[in-house]
Amino acid sequence: MKQPDLPDAAFVARSLSLFRQRAPLVHCMTNDVVHSFTANVLLALHASPAMVIDAEEAAQFSAIADALLINVGTLTPPRAGAMLAAVQAANDATTPWTLDPVAVGTLRLRTNFCQQLLALKPALIRGNASEILALSNRQGGGRGVDTQHQAEQALAAAQRLGQRCATIVAVTGETDYVTDGERTLRVPGGSPLMTRVVGTGCALSAVAAGFAALPGDRLQHIASACRVMACAGEQAAARAQGPGSFIPAFLDALWNLNAEALA
Amino acid sequence: MKQPDLPDAAFVARSLSLFRQRAPLVHCMTNDVVHSFTANVLLALHASPAMVIDAEEAAQFSAIADALLINVGTLTPPRAGAMLAAVQAANDATTPWTLDPVAVGTLRLRTNFCQQLLALKPALIRGNASEILALSNRQGGGRGVDTQHQAEQALAAAQRLGQRCATIVAVTGETDYVTDGERTLRVPGGSPLMTRVVGTGCALSAVAAGFAALPGDRLQHIASACRVMACAGEQAAARAQGPGSFIPAFLDALWNLNAEALA
Amino acid sequence: MKQPDLPDAAFVARSLSLFRQRAPLVHCMTNDVVHSFTANVLLALHASPAMVIDAEEAAQFSAIADALLINVGTLTPPRAGAMLAAVQAANDATTPWTLDPVAVGTLRLRTNFCQQLLALKPALIRGNASEILALSNRQGGGRGVDTQHQAEQALAAAQRLGQRCATIVAVTGETDYVTDGERTLRVPGGSPLMTRVVGTGCALSAVAAGFAALPGDRLQHIASACRVMACAGEQAAARAQGPGSFIPAFLDALWNLNAEALA
Numbered sequence: 001m002k003q004p005d006l007p008d009a010a011f012v013a014r015s016l017s018l019f020r021q022r023a024p025l026v027h028c029m030t031n032d033v034v035h036s037f038t039a040n041v042l043l044a045l046h047a048s049p050a051m052v053i054d055a056e057e058a059a060q061f062s063a064i065a066d067a068l069l070i071n072v073g074t075l076t077p078p079r080a081g082a083m084l085a086a087v088q089a090a091n092d093a094t095t096p097w098t099l100d101p102v103a104v105g106t107l108r109l110r111t112n113f114c115q116q117l118l119a120l121k122p123a124l125i126r127g128n129a130s131e132i133l134a135l136s137n138r139q140g141g142g143r144g145v146d147t148q149h150q151a152e153q154a155l156a157a158a159q160r161l162g163q164r165c166a167t168i169v170a171v172t173g174e175t176d177y178v179t180d181g182e183r184t185l186r187v188p189g190g191s192p193l194m195t196r197v198v199g200t201g202c203a204l205s206a207v208a209a210g211f212a213a214l215p216g217d218r219l220q221h222i223a224s225a226c227r228v229m230a231c232a233g234e235q236a237a238a239r240a241q242g243p244g245s246f247i248p249a250f251l252d253a254l255w256n257l258n259a260e261a262l263a
Numbered sequence: 264m265k266q267p268d269l270p271d272a273a274f275v276a277r278s279l280s281l282f283r284q285r286a287p288l289v290h291c292m293t294n295d296v297v298h299s300f301t302a303n304v305l306l307a308l309h310a311s312p313a314m315v316i317d318a319e320e321a322a323q324f325s326a327i328a329d330a331l332l333i334n335v336g337t338l339t340p341p342r343a344g345a346m347l348a349a350v351q352a353a354n355d356a357t358t359p360w361t362l363d364p365v366a367v368g369t370l371r372l373r374t375n376f377c378q379q380l381l382a383l384k385p386a387l388i389r390g391n392a393s394e395i396l397a398l399s400n401r402q403g404g405g406r407g408v409d410t411q412h413q414a415e416q417a418l419a420a421a422q423r424l425g426q427r428c429a430t431i432v433a434v435t436g437e438t439d440y441v442t443d444g445e446r447t448l449r450v451p452g453g454s455p456l457m458t459r460v461v462g463t464g465c466a467l468s469a470v471a472a473g474f475a476a477l478p479g480d481r482l483q484h485i486a487s488a489c490r491v492m493a494c495a496g497e498q499a500a501a502r503a504q505g506p507g508s509f510i511p512a513f514l515d516a517l518w519n520l521n522a523e524a525l526a
Numbered sequence: 527m528k529q530p531d532l533p534d535a536a537f538v539a540r541s542l543s544l545f546r547q548r549a550p551l552v553h554c555m556t557n558d559v560v561h562s563f564t565a566n567v568l569l570a571l572h573a574s575p576a577m578v579i580d581a582e583e584a585a586q587f588s589a590i591a592d593a594l595l596i597n598v599g600t601l602t603p604p605r606a607g608a609m610l611a612a613v614q615a616a617n618d619a620t621t622p623w624t625l626d627p628v629a630v631g632t633l634r635l636r637t638n639f640c641q642q643l644l645a646l647k648p649a650l651i652r653g654n655a656s657e658i659l660a661l662s663n664r665q666g667g668g669r670g671v672d673t674q675h676q677a678e679q680a681l682a683a684a685q686r687l688g689q690r691c692a693t694i695v696a697v698t699g700e701t702d703y704v705t706d707g708e709r710t711l712r713v714p715g716g717s718p719l720m721t722r723v724v725g726t727g728c729a730l731s732a733v734a735a736g737f738a739a740l741p742g743d744r745l746q747h748i749a750s751a752c753r754v755m756a757c758a759g760e761q762a763a764a765r766a767q768g769p770g771s772f773i774p775a776f777l778d779a780l781w782n783l784n785a786e787a788l789a
Contacts, residue, residue, distance in 0.1 A: 033561040033577050036297040039461035041498050044506050049461070050366070054339045057370040066368075076580045076618050078339075103576070106590075107583040155781075196781070198565035198575070244777025251507025255459070298559040302724035307769050312724070314559050317602045320633040341602075461752075467759070514770025518722070 004177060004184040005211035013237035013259035014230075015211065015224035020046040024210040027052060027090075028135040029083050031073025031102065034199030040201040044254040045228070047210050052237075055082035059089035065215040067224060068097035069206050070117065072110040088122050096218075098209035099131035100202060105134025114250050118165050123212045124222060125161065126170040126205040129154035136161040151175055159184065168222055170208060176226040179217060185223040189230035194247045204229045226253070231262055265462035267440065267447040270486040276522035278474065278487035283309040287329035287473040290353075292346050294336025294365065297462030300510075304466040307517040309490070310473050312369060324353035330476040331360035332469050333380065335373040343376050350383050359386035359481075361472035363465060368397025375410040383427050386426065386475045387485055389433040389468040392417035401481045414438055422447065431485055434469060435464065439489040441482060441494035448486040452493035463513075467492045491517070495524055530681060530710040533749040541737065542748035546717065550592035550736040553608050557599025561779035565772075568610030570626040570780040571754070573736050577587040581608035585615035593739040594623035595732050596643065598636040606639050610749060613646050622649035622744075624735035626728060627697065631660025644691050649738045650748055651687065652731040655680035662687040662774040677701055687784060694748055696734060698727060702752040711749040715756035717763035719772045726776075740773045754780070757788055 023189045030038055035051055042049040052061040055078075062068045068090045070083050091096045099122040101114040102259045114135060122247035126136065151173030158169040163181030176187040180263035194200040204226065211225035212218055235257075236249035283491065293301055298314055305312040319340075325331045331353040335344050345386040353360045353390045362385040364377045379400060389396065392412035399420035414436030421432040426444030433441045439450040455462040474488035475481055498510035498520075552573045555566055561577055568575040578587040579601035588594045593618045596609050616623045627640040627650040637662075640661060653661065655675035677699030684695040689707030696704045702713040720726040730752065737751035738744055761783075762775035 018761055031577070032295060032558065032579070033565055036562060039296055040510075043459045046459075051294070051337055053295070053337050053364075053368065054370075054372050057338070060370055074577055074579045075583070103578075107578065107580075109583050110503060111581050153321055180333065196569045196572075198569060200560055219286060223493050227640030240778075241780035243566065244779075244780030244781070247566075247777075248507035248511060248774060252503075252505030252508075253507075255505035255507070295558065299562060299724055302559055303769065305771075306722045306724060309722075314600055315556070315629075315633065316558070316600045317633075317635050320601070320635050323633055509769035511774060513769030514773075515766075516770075518768035518770070 004186040006184050007220055007227055009263045011220050012224040012227045012262050013036060015109065015201045015214065015221050016228055016257065016262065019211055020058055020213050021124070022214065024213050025050060025247040026067045026069060026206055027058070027061050027065035027086065028069045028206050029053060029058060029086055030069060030071035032217055033073060034202040037199040038203045038206045040251055040253060042206055042210065044251045045207060049206070053079070053082055055085040055137060056081045058086040060158065062086040062090040062095055067209040068095055069100065069209040070097060071100040071102060071202055071205060072104070072113060073202065074101040075110045075113060077109070080109070084133060085231040087117065091120060093215055093247055096124060096212045098124040098205055099120060100123065100205035101127050101131050101135055102202070104131050121193060122165070122167050123218065124168045124208055126171065126208055128201065129171055129173055132161065132171045133157050133170060151177055155184070156181070159221060170222055170226060172226065176230070178223040180219055183219055185219065187223055187226040187230060189227070193237045194233045196243040199248055200229070200233070207256060227262065228257060232257055235261065267449040268450050270450060270483055270490055271325055272526045274483050275490045275525050277488040278477065278484050279479050279520065279525065283404070284476055285477065286310055286389045287328045287476050288313060288327070289330045289332060289469055290321070290328035290349065290369055291469050292316060292321060292406055293332060293334035293465060293469065296336065297465040300462040301466045301469045303364055303514055304517060305469055305473065307345065307514045308470060312469070316342070316345055318348045321345045321349040325349040325353040326356040328358055330472040331358055332363065332472040333360060333377060333466060334363040334365060334465055335366035335367070336465065338373045338376060340372070350380065353385050354383060357477045361385060361387040361389060361468055361475060363468035364390050364394050364398055365386065365465070367394050380521045385428070385430050386481065387431045387433065389435065391464065391472055392434055392436055395421050395424065395432060410436065414440055418442070418447070431482055433485055433489060435467060435489065437492070441489060443482055446482055448482065450486055450489040450491070450493060454459055454495040456488040456500045456503060456506055457496045459506040460509055463492070463496070490525065491520060530712040531579055533711050533746055533753055535789045537746050538750040538753045538788050541740065541747050542754055542783065542788065544740050545737055546683050548740065551576060551590070552593045552595060552732055552736045553584070553612065554577060554589035554595045554732050555612055556595060556728060556732065559599060560728040561627055563725040564729045564732045566627070566777055567780060568732055568736065570777045571733065577586060579605070579608055581611045584608045587664040588612040588621055589618040589619040589623055593735040594621055595626065595735040596623060597626040597628060597728055597731060598630070598639060599628035599635045599728065601639060603635070604783050606635070607780065613643065613756060617646060622738045624648060624650040624652060624731055624738060626731035627651065627657050627661055628728070630657050648691070649695050649744065650694045650696065650734055652698065652734055654727065655697055655699055656673050658684050658687065658695060658697040677703055680723040681705070681710070692747055696748055698730060698752065702756070706745055706754060709745055709748060713749055713752040713756060715753070716759040719763045719766060719769055720759045722769040724771055726755070726759070753788065754783060758766035761787065
């Protein structure tokens with residue numbers, strides 16, 4: 001089988017530049033573990049993160065934000081209610097929203113909730129291979145938050161899911177794949193150290209949520225988000241002595257990333 | 264118009280020294296995003312942070328803490344109830360409490376709650392220009408958590424709010440202003456990198472809450488807190504390659520800050 | 527009185543090696559302040575942390591995890607209910623679970639809850655001296671989260687508690703003591719900087735929860751966890767300029783720790 005194309009390097013650089021210039025306001029309804037890191041990743045890219053969690057406020061806020069992220073990592077029934085209110089308000093305001101289905105397939109509350117959310121037209125679904133397989137095949141998946149599969153194994157499932165839900169699906173791993181069911185882009189790169197720091201996947205979802213709000217080719221913008229994170233991860237890993245020093249190096253790399261490094 | 268005075272450098276140094284020596288126990292009821300950074304900032308200054316959130320426990324704890332911080336960044340109705348219980352217990356115990364009205368004016372739940380809290384005599388209100396304008400003028404303010412105004416534009420509103428509520432108001436930005444409506448102090452400094460790290464404003468509120476509990480001139484102590492944070496921010500920015508390396512450098516700077524650096 | 531023995535250095539090295547190889551899935555039901563740091567500490571040691579908080583999901587997850595941590599730092603009644611469900615499921619699945627009784631004795635909700643949990647057979651209780659004294663003597667303890675006592679002062683109480691509850695108790699401080707009431711091991715080391723970073727104690731509980739799930743001598747495995755954290759703390763403190771740079775250095779040290787350093 002022919003490998004999917006890489007994103008165009010010049011497009012990625014323009015996409016990053018546009019992201020920094022527009023500084024999207026990203027409403028993050030995310031899990032308890034990654035709030036702070038997610039916000040710092042967005043801030044390092046000049047975006048404006050905001051975490052608003054009350055149902056009424058979240059609905060109000062989604063309508064004025066540029067993008068909405070729904071991450072079900074520490075879901076509870078009250079949070080599911082607030083997320084639903086925010087998604088509906090986002091849809092009414094045509095704010096694009098992104099689903100990060102953390103550990104879907106393993107646990108009941110979130111599995112049912114994610115299936116419910118699929119009907120509400122996410123602009124993007126970003127998950128690891130086990131999550132995308134579970135969501136697409138409506139079956140159990142990983143062991144906790146870690147994937148048991150390679151991204152390649154979930155590519156066909158991602159393409160089916162993209163087509164069925166008329167959305168873009170990013171299945172991420174050593175290589176990321178971004179697909180709408182018709183077109184598929186491939187983004188290699190990153191570093192194994194990224195799996196030894198909590199929240200890099202969740203933060204990618206938040207960043208991709210913001211890129212999905214840019215004008216232009218959404219599929220390419222989302223692949224650009226993957227490339228930006230992978231490139232910063234490579235730079236940080238080259239400077240780090242371990243996962244501890246990786247964290248500040250990664251945020252610095254996002255801050256300093258330029259077209260030359262992306263090429 | 265004559266510029267407000269700077270705080271006295273010798274007072275700032277004595278204030279910091281007194282803070283470290285007393286190591287105030289600061290009860291932080293703050294938002295989900297900044298818990299950890301707030302605690303680390305207080306610990307770096309030798310204070311003792313504690314986050315207690317259940318209504319009954321929070322009321323119990325406010326009565327034994329030296330200071331209480333109320334930050335409405337991720338407010339929900341149950342949290343508002345617990346905060347109210349803590350504020351009432353703090354007032355009964357004459358524990359000074361500080362209000363950080365994150366994004367007040369934009370979102371309903373917190374806007375109503377902050378107006379309700381104003382009647383309960385905070386010792387300090389710390390916000391950005393949009394927040395202080397919204398609180399003082401009872402009108403809508405910023406776009407999310409970021410200010411749309413310069414601190415200068417909110418100075419008159421801060422002075423009115425200080426007088427109306429018989430409290431101290433710190434409106435912070437590139438230059439910070441601390442006022443009780445009669446006297447006003449001006450604290451320049453800091454670094455733009457501080458706006459690219461989540462929680463520097465929230466952490467300032469927590470630190471200022473602790474300084475407000477010191478014996479002596481409360482207005483000057485709070486201006487000292489602003490100066491301590493600005494000075495550490497400058498030192499960290501000088502060493503940082505971006506917002507990532509800024510974070511550890513900032514905590515180290517707070518830890519190592521001395522009278523010489525503050526002068 | 528004769529000093530308790532140190533853990534055997536060769537055992538500690540084998541224990542760490544076994545931990546990395548097994549990479550236990552540790553279900554952390556912990557407080558809001560330390561989620562992210564706890565996860566990063568576990569990841570740096572190659573373990574797999576997961577934070578699942580809904581009652582039904584938590585019970586489901588405890589049954590598949592290798593270990594469960596219950597930390598009552600930001601307890602609320604709904605969280606207590608979810609924790610209870612998780613503990614019961616862990617016991618049904620014979621998953622060992624660890625109790626970190628943060629600030630027990632000071633605050634009512636958690637004090638009653640911790641006494642209730644004692645009947646549910648934790649594999650390990652990890653606390654500071656004030657917490658262990660409060661739990662053992664059923665009396666009030668520290669001022670907030672900081673201990674008012676040296677670990678030595680709580681050793682007899684820890685031994686009584688271990689015997690009464692047929693569990694292992696780790697009372698940690700400048701020197702850590704790990705006891706089951708019969709045998710006691712002593713782990714000196716670490717660094718005062720560890721008390722100036724939020725969550726080092728909470729993260730130790732999470733790590734020890736994982737070590738408690740290893741096959742073999744549980745008491746020695748838990749003492750090994752204490753030694754691993756103390757050793758990484760010493761290495762990080764030697765490189766740090768303050769508590770800020772301590773954090774990445776500590777995670778890097780955990781990542782790079784080897785038998786030679788532990789000897």
